[in-house]
Amino acid sequence: MFNRYVLLIATFLMIGNEVLQAATTATATVTYTISLFDAITVSGNPAALTINTAVAGSAPTSATDATTTYAVTTTNSTARKITGAIGSAMPTGVTLSISLAAPTGGTSTGSTAMSTTAASLVTGISNIAQGSLAITYTLAATVSAAAATAATATVTYTVGP
DSSP states (O other): OHHHHHHHHHHHHHHHHHHHSOOOOOOOOOOOOOOOOEEEEESOOOOOOOOOOBOTTSOBOOEEEEEEEEEEEEOOSSOEEEEEEESSOOOTTEEEEEEEOOOTTOEEOOSEEOOSSOEEEEEEEOSEEEEEEEEEEEEEEOTTOOOOSSOOOOEEEEEEO
């Protein structure tokens, strides 16, 4: 019985000794940077836009595609805008227009004809991260537009001041 008490007291002393020892601490300094930035991506290319019909006595029927989307992020609190431009001018009598759905807090400029000069598509965005926003592409042609097969136009979207 005496041996049990001695063993029990020894166990409490060992455990108690660990508890009574002083805790140690260490510190680390973490250096970080958060930059202001803007980013935009598109989900892919729209389907081919084909103009091949008209109502008699009217201009050719426009072709529209609204199957693609975009995502935008800006950490700027200063109002930003999204612009669009094409790499080279459209042929005479042909117009490519684009409409972007506006993210929360922004304003869409509606269907806007594209040229080689950047045009505002969405204005008034700041501190936003939003995706799955609709893009609508519309191709229109006059009766004097030259025939074209598999012609392309590259659109560049930019987020900035």
